[in-house]
Amino acid sequence: AQSVTQPDIHITVSEGASLELRCNYSYGATPYLFWYVQSPGQGLQLLLKYFSGDTLVQGIKGFEAEFKRSQSSFNLRKPSVHWSDAAEYFCAVGAGYNFNKFYFGSGTKLNVKP
Amino acid sequence: EAGVTQFPSHSVIEKGQTVTLRCDPISGHDNLYWYRRVMGKEIKFLLHFVKESKQDESGMPNNRFLAERTGGTYSTLKVQPAELEDSGVYFCASSQETLYNEQFFGPGTRLTVL
Numbered sequence: 001a002q003s004v005t006q007p008d009i010h011i012t013v014s015e016g017a018s019l020e021l022r023c024n025y026s027y028g029a030t031p032y033l034f035w036y037v038q039s040p041g042q043g044l045q046l047l048l049k050y051f052s053g054d055t056l057v058q059g060i061k062g063f064e065a066e067f068k069r070s071q072s073s074f075n076l077r078k079p080s081v082h083w084s085d086a087a088e089y090f091c092a093v094g095a096g097y098n099f100n101k102f103y104f105g106s107g108t109k110l111n112v113k114p
Numbered sequence: 115e116a117g118v119t120q121f122p123s124h125s126v127i128e129k130g131q132t133v134t135l136r137c138d139p140i141s142g143h144d145n146l147y148w149y150r151r152v153m154g155k156e157i158k159f160l161l162h163f164v165k166e167s168k169q170d171e172s173g174m175p176n177n178r179f180l181a182e183r184t185g186g187t188y189s190t191l192k193v194q195p196a197e198l199e200d201s202g203v204y205f206c207a208s209s210q211e212t213l214y215n216e217q218f219f220g221p222g223t224r225l226t227v228l
């Protein structure tokens with residue numbers, strides 16, 4: 001069965017520090033993977049997605065993620081965090097008809113210290 | 115271009131009452147999805163419309179939930195009668211009718227059942 005695990009519920013980093021948010025998935029075929037971000041009062045915004053090709057994916061706002069099939073992981077990274085990055089981050093895998101049924105992790109809340 | 119909109123943003127009702135949530139997708143998007151997030155848990159898929167037809171309703175919790183999408187435009191999700199465990203945030207998303215397309219999410223409706 002498809003599932004996504006985000007092991008870190010809360011993470012706090014200092015502004016300017018590097019960030020890595022973990023995501024592990026379970027899916028029988030080639031996964032279609034996403035990272036979304038939700039700021040307070042906003043909908044989920046797509047940061048980046050992966051289906052095939054280069055395993056290092058660049059997204060918006062300076063984020064990148066690396067797909068590692070051997071580890072069933074799709075970790076999100078940013079070299080230098082800004083205060084505006086404080087939000088909740090969701091990893092998801094697309095499955096089902098046209099990969100349109102998304103399975104989400106439980107989210108990671110990021111706090112940024114000044 | 116207007117994004118996905120949801121109404122109301124918040125709803126507080128008593129157990130046993132009926133509530134109807136509305137979602138207006140991005141114009142021209144044939145695919146419309148409903149998801150739900152119960153407090154602190156993962157965002158879970160409820161169902162998927164392609165135009166006015168239900169493509170996948172495997173995530174609907176029980177027959178107290180009824181989703182419609184008349185005319186293939188906006189959608190409603192009715193909960194009747196509401197139970198305490200229905201509390202959570204209900205997200206709507208839409209996408210174009212092609213493979214691997216990004217789902218655009220609305221801000222969600224926070225439902226509280228007392």
